[in-house]
Amino acid sequence: MAKDKAEDRCTCGTPSEDDVRKAVRERYTRVALRDSSCCGSDSESKCGCSGIYPSADLVSIPSEAQTASAGCGNPMAIAELRPGMMVVDLGSGGGIDVFLASKMVGPSGKVFGIDATPEMIFRARKTAKDNDFANVEFRLGEIEHIPLESDTADVVISNCVVNLSPDKDQVFREAFRILKPGGGLAVSDVVLLRELPEEFRGDMSAWSACFSGALLEEEYLASISRAGFVDVQVVGKEVYSEELLEGYISRNEKKSDLSSLVASAKVTGVKPN
Numbered sequence: 527m528a529k530d531k532a533e534d535r536c537t538c539g540t541p542s543e544d545d546v547r548k549a550v551r552e553r554y555t556r557v558a559l560r561d562s563s564c565c566g567s568d569s570e571s572k573c574g575c576s577g578i579y580p581s582a583d584l585v586s587i588p589s590e591a592q593t594a595s596a597g598c599g600n601p602m603a604i605a606e607l608r609p610g611m612m613v614v615d616l617g618s619g620g621g622i623d624v625f626l627a628s629k630m631v632g633p634s635g636k637v638f639g640i641d642a643t644p645e646m647i648f649r650a651r652k653t654a655k656d657n658d659f660a661n662v663e664f665r666l667g668e669i670e671h672i673p674l675e676s677d678t679a680d681v682v683i684s685n686c687v688v689n690l691s692p693d694k695d696q697v698f699r700e701a702f703r704i705l706k707p708g709g710g711l712a713v714s715d716v717v718l719l720r721e722l723p724e725e726f727r728g729d730m731s732a733w734s735a736c737f738s739g740a741l742l743e744e745e746y747l748a749s750i751s752r753a754g755f756v757d758v759q760v761v762g763k764e765v766y767s768e769e770l771l772e773g774y775i776s777r778n779e780k781k782s783d784l785s786s787l788v789a790s791a792k793v794t795g796v797k798p799n
């Protein structure tokens with residue numbers, strides 16, 4: 527695949543799966559190794575993060591999980607978690623949503639975090655151990671091949687991850703497979719509100735920053751429906767300002783019009799009984 531001088535900018539449109547996975551793993555390895563707040567000025571951190579959780583919810587969440595947070599929404603706000611549930615977080619990163627869910631499902635419940643970046647899994651496991659979270663488990667794996675049995679989860683959550691996958695249909699098929707009949711999908715993710723400017727299509731830096739891999743909103747919903755989910759709906763949406771995107775994508779050299787281009791959406795769906 528042809529690349530220009532900038533090491534991770536592809537010039538040929540659609541990137542290969544290998545290029546995507548490599549760029550994503552490299553970025554989130556760096557995020558996993560940092561110990562400063564994700565809400566600072568560094569451009570690694572712009573997959574959301576700041577101000578997305580009520581501060582009262584964060585009081586009992588370890589700071590090591592908060593500083594690795596890289597989400598773009600709060601799936602817990604729509605997941606309707608209850609004590610005793612089995613919950614799976616796709617692309618769990620440093621574990622912030624797993625630890626929040628852990629409190630909600632209580633000792634009779636269980637929360638699994640799945641992530642493909644080994645450093646994220648190591649970090650999340652250490653946080654769980656150091657802070658005595660007994661009802662959580664972090665498994666290394668790709669969300670296109672979830673390392674869990676079929677028909678076992680009550681709820682699948684995810685926060686700013688499916689946009690990073692080179693095969694979104696496969697991710698939603700896997701989410702459907704592991705859910706019990708009647709189980710729920712509750713995701714926060716980046717979606718496009720109109721077509722992406724050509725210059726970003728093969729830009730691996732913009733892909734791993736949760737931008738170039740995003741689907742149009744209607745395509746995202748269609749992908750979930752194709753997997754078999756019903757009652758698929760957007761239950762909340764925040765359109766990103768042009769200013770925020772300029773920081774998000776550090777190399778917008780051609781100065782495309784980024785207004786009303788990208789949003790963080792909260793989406794739910796149900797696996798039929």
Ligand SMILES: C[S@@+](CC[C@H](N)C(=O)[O-])C[C@H]1O[C@@H](n2cnc3c(N)ncnc32)[C@H](O)[C@@H]1O
Pocket residue numbers: 550551554573594595596597598616617618619620621622623640641642643646667668669670684685686687690691692736
């Ligand atoms: C933007 S971060 C979000 C992390 C976490 N959900 C949060 O809210 O802090 C994306 C995470 O998804 C993981 N990831 C990306 N693509 C993945 C894939 N195909 N399979 C498993 N994990 C993936 C990355 O390693 C990273 O930890």
